[in-house]
Amino acid sequence: MRYHFLSLVQIFLLTVTTPVWAAEQIVLNYKVFRESLSVEEISRFAQTGELSSSLKINFALARQNPKAVRQYLTQPVKVNPVFLDRVLNTPLGNVILDQISQVIHTPSQKADRQALRAALVLSARQDSQITLIEIFKNYPTSEVEVDGDRLESAYRQLRRLQTNIENLMGV
Template sequence: MRLFSLLLRYGFASWVSAAIVFSSTSVFAAERVVLKYRAFRESIAIEDLTKFARTGEMSPDLRVNLALARQDPQTIRQSLTNTVTVDPILLDRFLNNALGELLLDEIGKTIHPPSRQANRQALRAAITLSARDRQLSLLEILQNYPTTDVEVEGDRLEAVYSQLRRLEGTLKNFLK
């Protein structure tokens, strides 16, 4: 009877957690992205990055940042806005197993909190929240990252998008 009670309690807790993740908006979300390119680093407001991704219009800070880092703005914009299609429930299951944790660790080399503490959990939350609409983009992951600041190794953004594309394929194959 005690085992049944524990299973019921944890099952209910999992259900409540999933309901919160899939139905609510993020209470804690990134406000600034610290773009890092080798020794160069600059803090950009997430609103500025979002505006750039959606319209192509760059804030002065972002323009200087990308120019100093010798990055093509259109390549960065494309990496931020390209989407992959995922099933949010299947994605959550995948991210909570060993292969998913390896993927989170790999993406965590590019997107991480300044402290680098609890990165796997933060990424899992950001990715899961971002996939609620069955679409996933790097911009959404950054917007939903559950710390005030999120650091991004800018020269690896394209590689992360490639990892998300592989994830999309992996999940589709998993369904078959």
């Protein structure tokens, strides 16, 4: 009987490139209501701009401009994945993670920092950039809660993170 053992490097690569858990549902919170939507539905909107009937209703009730929301979801923030990982594991990184996790967080609001760090690093490793829609897709829980009223704020935090990393790298 032959056994095939994976090396530690192979195991590591499997675990960092393929999320065991990835968000399937986004609970979109606005001041007066909350709605659970599939990540697939939000992704389709981000990619094509086409609004499902539930998204049309949600944006109308929340008085959100779909074009602006789509821009925040898809506008890339370029980051070096290695430096991103290093920065996110510092006190400054924890502050940034805590600020973004006020907008994007786990349903229980526990381990938000760790979940968000994992989603950010995984997103950056794919193509050296991060978008909000990638964060949702790579979030390591089956459900992610998003404060829809503050989506722009989360995007601005990502831009600040990019600037901080560039400053540390001397770019």
